Amino acid sequence: MGKLALAAKITHVPSMYLSELPGPRQGFRKPAIDGHIEIGRRCRELNVDTIVVFDTHWLVNANYHVNCGPHFQGLYTSNELPHFISNMEYEFPGNPELGRLLAEACNRYGVETMAHDATTLAPEYGTLVPMRYMNADQHFKVISVSALCTSHYLNDSARLGWAMRKAVEEHYDGTVAFLASGSLSHRFAQNGQAPEFATKVWSPFLEILDNRVVQMWQDGEWDDFCTMLPEYAVKGHGEGFMHDTAMLLGALGWSKYDGKAEVVTPYFGSSGTGQINAVFPVTPQDGSAIPAAQASNPAGVTSTSRL
Numbered sequence: 001m002g003k004l005a006l007a008a009k010i011t012h013v014p015s016m017y018l019s020e021l022p023g024p025r026q027g028f029r030k031p032a033i034d035g036h037i038e039i040g041r042r043c044r045e046l047n048v049d050t051i052v053v054f055d056t057h058w059l060v061n062a063n064y065h066v067n068c069g070p071h072f073q074g075l076y077t078s079n080e081l082p083h084f085i086s087n088m089e090y091e092f093p094g095n096p097e098l099g100r101l102l103a104e105a106c107n108r109y110g111v112e113t114m115a116h117d118a119t120t121l122a123p124e125y126g127t128l129v130p131m132r133y134m135n136a137d138q139h140f141k142v143i144s145v146s147a148l149c150t151s152h153y154l155n156d157s158a159r160l161g162w163a164m165r166k167a168v169e170e171h172y173d174g175t176v177a178f179l180a181s182g183s184l185s186h187r188f189a190q191n192g193q194a195p196e197f198a199t200k201v202w203s204p205f206l207e208i209l210d211n212r213v214v215q216m217w218q219d220g221e222w223d224d225f226c227t228m229l230p231e232y233a234v235k236g237h238g239e240g241f242m243h244d245t246a247m248l249l250g251a252l253g254w255s256k257y258d259g260k261a262e263v264v265t266p267y268f269g270s271s272g273t274g275q276i277n278a279v280f281p282v283t284p285q286d287g288s289a290i291p292a293a294q295a296s297n298p299a300g301v302t303s304t305s306r307l
Contacts, residue, residue, distance in 0.1 A: 001169065001170060001171065001172060001173055002168040002169055002170075002171070002172035002173060002174050002175065002176060003168065003169065003174075003175045003176070004165050004168050004169065004176055004177075004178060004251065004282050005043070005046040005047070005048055005175045005176065005177060005282065006039070006042060006043055006046055006048060006177040006178075006279065006282065007177070007178045007179075007180075007248055007251060007252055007279070007280045007281075007282055008039055008177070008178075008179050008180070008248075008264075008277065008278060008279045008280060009179075009180045009182075009244075009245065009248060009261075009276060009277070009278045009280070010035075010036065010039065010130055010179050010180065010181050010276075010277050010278075011032050011035075011181075011183065011265070011270075011275040011276060011277055012057070012125060012126045012127075012129040012130055012181045012182070013029065013032065013129070013183075013270040013271070013273070013275055014078055014080075014081050014084035014085045014125060014129065015028070015029050015084060015198070015270055015271070016029040016032050016033055016036075016129055016132075016133070017084065017085050017088055017129065017132070018084045018085075019033065025198070028198075028199070031265050031266070031268070032265050032268070032275065032277065033133050034265070035264045035265030035277035036130050036133035036134050036277065037133050037134065038264055038277075039130075039134055039179075039264060039277065039279065040133065040134030040135060040139075040140075042279070043134065043140065043177050044139065046175060046177075047175050048140060048175050048176060048177045049095075049140065049141060049174045049175055049176070050095045050098055050140060050141040050142070050143060050174060050175075050176050050177075051131070051134070051135065051140045051141070051142050051143070051176075051177045051179060052098075052102070052142075052143045052144075052145060052164065052176060052177070052178050052179070053123075053126065053127040053130065053131075053142065053143070053144050053145065053179045053181050054145050054147040054161075054178065054179065054180045054181060054182075054243070054244035054247045054248065055123070055124050055126035055127045055144045055145060055146065055147050055148075055181050055244070056126050056147045056148050056181060056182035056183075056239045056240030056243070056244050057124035057125050057126035057127075057148060057181075057240075058123075058124045058126065058127075058144060058145075058146040058147060058148055059146075059148040059150065060146040060148065060149060060150070061150050061151055062151060063112050063113065063114055064106060064111060064112065064113040064114070064145070064146055064149070064152070064156075064157075064160055065113070065114050065115075065116060065145070065146040066099045066102055066103050066113060066114065066115045066116065066143060066144075066145050066146075067094075067099075067116050067119065067121050067123060067143065067144040067145075067146075068094055068095060068096045068098065068099020068100065068102075068115055068116065068117045068143045069094045069096065069116070069117060069118070069119055069121070070093070070094050070096050070117070071091075071092075071093055071094055072090065072091065072092055072093075072094055072122065072123055072142065073090065073091040074089075074090060074091075074122055075087045075088065075089055075090075076088045076089075076090055076122070076125065076128055078125055085125060085129075088128065088132070090123075090128050090131065090132065091138060092131055092135050092138045092140070092141070092142045093138060093141045093142070094117075094141060094142060094143065095141035095142070095143055096115075096117035097172075098141075098143060098167075098168075098172055098174070098176070099115045099116075099117055099143050100115045100117060101167045101168075101171045101172055102115065102143070102145075102163075102164045102167050102168075103115035104167070105163040105164060105166055105167035105171070106159075106160050106163045106164065106167075108163070109159055109160075109162070109163035109166075109293065110159070110292075110293030110296040110297070111156050111159050111160045111163060111293055111295075111296070112295070112296065113160065123142070123144045124144070126144075126147070126181040126182065127142065127144040127181065129181075130179065130181060140177075145160075145164075145247070147180070147181070147182065147240050147243045147244040147247060148240040148241075148243070149240065149241065149243045150241075152241075152243060152295070153294040153295055154229060154230055154233070154241070154242065154243065154246045155246075155291035155292070155293075155294045156291075156293060156294050156295050157243040157246035157247045157250065158226075158246045158247065158249060158250030158254050158290060158291050159250055159290055159291055159292070159293055160247055160250065161178070161246065161247035161248060161249065161250025161251035161252075162250045162251060162253075162254070162287055162290045164178070164247075164251060165178075165250075165251040166287075178247075178248060178251050180244035180245055180247060180248035181244060182238075182239040182240050182242070182244040182245065183238075183239040183270075183273045183274055183275050184210040184213060184214075184236065184238070184239075184267070184273075184274040184275070184276060185201065185202070185206040185207075185209065185210050185236045185237050185238065185273060185274040186237045186238060186239035186240075186273045186274075187202040187203070187206055187237040187272055187273065188202070188271055188272045188273060189202060189271055189272035194271050194272075197269070197271055197272045198270070198271060199268065199269050199270065200269040200272065201269040201272060201273070201274050202237075202272035202273070206236060206237065206274060207269070207274065209232070209235075209236050210236070210267060210274040211267060213225065213232065213236075214261070214263065214267055214276060214278070217260070217261035217278065217280075218260055218261050218262075218263065219260065220257075220258065220259065220260045222249070222254075222255050222256070222257045222258075223255045223256075225249075226249060226254055226255040227255070229242060229245065229246060229249075239273070248280065250290060250291075252280055252282065252283070252285065253283070253285030253286075253287065253289060253290075254289040254290050254291065255289045256285065256286075256288060256289035257280075257283065257285065258283050259280055259281040259282070259283045260281070261278045261279065261280050262278065262279045262280075262281070263276065263277070263278050264277040264278060264279055265277035265278075
């Protein structure tokens with residue numbers, strides 16, 4: 001029925017918005033903005049009607065959640081960085097029908113998920129920033145999925161990604177893109193040092209680690225990457241504990257994924273963190289490598305298997 005047409009790992013650094021404004025940083029995030037515009041262009045070419053964003057700025061402590069209200073509009077100021085994003089306007093349509101289908105499929109696959117289609121809950125900036133550049137004309141419907149998951153298993157996030165792909169392919173009459181909105185390493189510069197690290201990564205170790213991961217993506221080393229993801233999420237200070245990345249790789253087939261990433265915006269540093277825009281070709285998959293549900297399986301839950 002439906003089709004997952006595009007999958008990408010994207011940046012959402014708030015300095016992209018700052019880059020629009022007059023001042024010493026004007027224009028310095030043009031490559032990241034251009035990358036978003038290009039991904040939006042590709043979505044249009046592929047006849048995508050809805051963009052689903054795995055948002056590492058939506059913090060949740062229990063369950064997975066889907067924000068699928070019918071319409072979103074407002075002024076957004078970041079509570080983390082109000083001097084970067086202040087009174088940013090946003091507006092775009094939602095897709096309640098697809099949001100409910102996504103949540104229903106996740107629950108069938110043993111990953112407890114709730115759809116919120118009648119809510120005052122607004123999207124976070126992991127969704128708002130990319131939609132500013134990909135969807136300024138409100139061409140796409142938008143759904144946001146919680147991906148700053150504090151008490152969740154990466155295996156369940158991978159399974160959620162696969163379940164959502166199957167929901168699109170088997171129950172939705174339309175074309176969809178999945179975006180993992182989050183950084184690679186996410187170790188912010190210490191207070192007082194942020195200006196010094198505006199275009200840098202916090203440490204050589206993290207920069208080398210991130211660049212090796214990007215090379216793995218470009219070379220298609222998915223079995224090794226999926227194996228190392230839990231440790232990379234911890235030692236590499238992965239944003240949102242890398243749940244957005246697990247969701248994306250789950251949708252692509254997890255360790256049996258056979259595509260190779262295309263870098264759209266080359267890796268760059270931002271306030272100490274490591275960022276990229278990269279597209280992952282969607283290939284046929286049978287789901288045989290997708291992890292079993294973990295939280296819903298008492299045998300899979302232990303005091304030490306925290307991720």
